Amino acid sequence: MRFCSACGAPVELKRPAGDTLERHVGSACDKIHSRSPKVVVGAVCGSQDQELLCHRAIEPRAGFWAVPAGYLELGESTEEGARRETREEACAQIEIMSLLGIYNVVRIGQVQLFYRARLVSPKVAAGLETLELDLFEWAAIPWDELAFPSVRWVLQRALELRDHTGPHPPALGP
């Protein structure tokens, strides 16, 4: 951030009164700009003991496999966001069952929320950000070709819960 989004003047780094951290402050209007972590929402989508994975068409990690996930938008809840991402990436309708885990990626300012979901219909198709997709038996999951550590983490969590019925706590990740 170099310029104030409110007044267009350069920003200065200073610690506002009563605050504990330095913030970018508009040099003409004194508006304080706090930079915030972003929320990523995703879903591990199962259908008859098979799990949906998307072969990523876009960077980062194009060509690797991931569960449907992406940035939460203004104007939607976290569950709505997970449903939208699954619709966009896999043309799939899901029913959300539970929260599987919260995974913090502090280094890049992300809080990732992953839900356990059920495919309402086995009809799925690659969306714009997906090269191809497939439903994998657990024994066929391409563990060495997954896009991100959090995808591996949340799939392992889903695998641990494979024969679990009833409510469960989410995993609280790093």
Added chain:
Amino acid sequence: MRFCSACGAPVELKRPAGDTLERHVGSACDKIHSRSPKVVVGAVCGSQDQELLCHRAIEPRAGFWAVPAGYLELGESTEEGARRETREEACAQIEIMSLLGIYNVVRIGQVQLFYRARLVSPKVAAGLETLELDLFEWAAIPWDELAFPSVRWVLQRALELRDHTGPHPPALGP
């Protein structure tokens, strides 16, 4: 947002290629600015069947009671954020036990994560943003003087779990 934080020129509203929504785009540099929901982290902190509430010194809702909570900062995990907010508002050290609930406030773009926590020591004191604080028996909780609907919601959730032992799922709020 009126000006681009990267180039200082006015922003334009347009839909980037491959995107589904209009975004603010710098008119000189074409940088895309996505506005994102923010994460609020808080903790319902108990000690021997008493719950910690802070009488808010600051707006919004100064003079009303709340659990320690506030915006997650860059550079910390959600659990670290809940511990920091509790330290800042109540000078208290906590041990986080579980995730109590996720509460979406879509209208103002907030995802609120509330943890169940245990006060490591009964030594608490009002921080800068707190007028006073107190440990309340459940029968004495000031239900009609709580600062926000999410505070009532998460306290009710903690009350439901009062005699529960062992793991539990988080409540998935509105």
